[in-house]
Amino acid sequence: MEKQNENNKHFMFGGCNTVELAERYGTPLYVLSKEKIQERCKEIRETFLQKYENTKAAYASKAFLTMAMCRIIESEGLGLDVVSGGEIYTAVQAGFPMEKTMFHGNNKSFEELYLAVEHGVGRIIVDNLLELEMLQQIAKEQGKKVDVLFRVTPGVEGKTHAYIVTGQKDSKFGIPLQPEIIESAVKQTMESPYIKLKGFHFHIGSQLFENDSYTDATQVLVNLMKHLKDHLEFITEELNTGGGFGIKYVDEAPRPLGYFTDAIMETIKDACEKVGLEVPTIIIEPGRWIVGEAGITLYRIGTVKEIPDVRTYASVDGGLPDNPRPALYNAKYDAVVANKIDEEKDQIVTIAGKCCESGDILIWDLQAPQIQTGDLLAVLSTGAYNFSMASNYNRLPRPAVVLVDQGKAEIMVQRETYGDLLSREQMPNSLRR
Incomplete structure (x- = not known):
């Protein structure tokens, strides 16, 4: 204050x-406050993007999005996480570089996916197998190859309000990690001339103050990466660990960003080294934490x-x-x-x-x-x-x-x-x- x-x-x-x-x-x-937004973006750059190689950050725009906010985020060098056709349209109208956008959502419509492919959204976060089918059809129709991540549910619950927990096994979000389901989905992309699977995404929940759920989920994803390499020779290039970092509303004691990102990076490096994997590009998506x-x-x-x-x-x-x-x-x-x-x-x-x-x-x-x-x-x-x-x-x-x-x-x-x-x-x- x-x-x-x-x-x-x-x-x-x-x-x-x-x-x-x-x-x-x-x-x-x-x-x-523009200054307060810029301060948070600066912290992302200094404690994450500049500290670690092969890292990216995207602002989760569902927290607050206007065309002016798109311009601020672009000027700060961050990407943009969008979750609807309306958010895509806002970014397009603001002139945001669409290759730096990531499109989320558990029930993307055909029209929204078509809009995303048409405007060159950088990553489409595939949430389910029906979406994958629609995306292949759209990419074929437009003659494009689309880069995607699979959103998965790591079975890890964040300590927060029940309505904003998202990473548990029983969730409306993400592809379950049962081997027969995830392997089938990965095979589809490996055989498709229109879809390029770059890696995986998870999100544990919002307004979190401890880092153990992030490290637990990261370990689950390293195990998945190892399994897919051994069984399908699939190499994971990107891992998006979501956002959800807590802020102060009344008497909470928020952690600095590095408390979360350092733990994520240490976990991924150690876990990958133990199983002989290269560390993929790591992405975070803070929204509430920024604005x-x-x-x-x-x-x-x-x-x-x-x-x-x-x-x-x-x-x-x-x-x-x-x-x-x-x-x-x-x-x-x-x-x-x-x-x-x-x-x-x-x-x-x-x-x-x-x-x-x-x-x-x-x-x-x-x-x-x-x-x-x-x-x-x-x-x-x-x-x-x-x-x-x-x-x-x-x-x-x-x-x-x-x-x-x-x-x-x-x-x-x-x-x-x-x-x-x-x-x-x-x-x-x-x-x-």
Whole structure:
């Protein structure tokens, strides 16, 4: 959290006075710090890409994606992990180098795969055998050879919320590691003139703080690499170990990136040496870790309701539609009263959203100064999975997104209007007046 402004005692973010941002752009308002994003990208370069040979990093764009974000990631020298036709289209429109993109997803449509091949997506992460069949058909039709990785489920569970665990055996993601299944899939690619299997991908889960699940999964994949070399003479060129590195929301103690990447690299080097394999190119895909703490959301306090001997509710002008994570995952957030950053926190208040849902609570029991109608609340660490998961529930327009950098602010995404809510609607002829 940045220091207060000495003159007016307001919360500063990215060198900007958040009270002035709210007055200028309205609320709710997403605010992203370019500097904080760049700091994380620099850490990736210094502690991973420059420290180890044959390494790559791709930003997991599902955490937060706009055309402007594509430009930032490109300027930082990272690749881009996309998971839908919409994310591919965004990258294309931003002019992102498509050879540096990786396309994920457990149920890619024919149209999405066609779009990916057409635009030269660098790696398609094949999640199942039906997808492999569709991809061969598309590559043949377009006369191209497509580089792929197989996503596999290593049977390792990350220690996190059940909804964001992905690497366990019982998962909707990935090709099971039963020999008859994985060997058959590898053989198909080895015999295909249209598909080039470069290696494998796994993802354990999100918001992880220990490295043992990464090292366990890496060891499983080395065993797979050895098995396929011995039985099929298949050489693994790339291993993508995913992302999921945890960040701070309230009182978590995040690890530095090197805690994870050093353990992964040491494990892969030692394991490969023991079985006589060359170390493949290692890829990581952080998303939340890059953008999560780089974002805040500004809200205006409306109704303040005190229930004697129970609690005090302070309602804001947003909530579930712009941040569904508390309702979806029971996610925890911290916040500050931006216009009272210097005042004593002598009140406990629950921050409620404005939707017609009892579950629309952003923060339970926040320690805060005396809150009044009109105060400005800044919820911290909202850069990941807030804008990207936002909806129009209760017909609320989605907030604007502002990029701040060294005291300057620029719009990344315009605020939706009521007109935007109706822009795709059409009245059936039978109901026209």
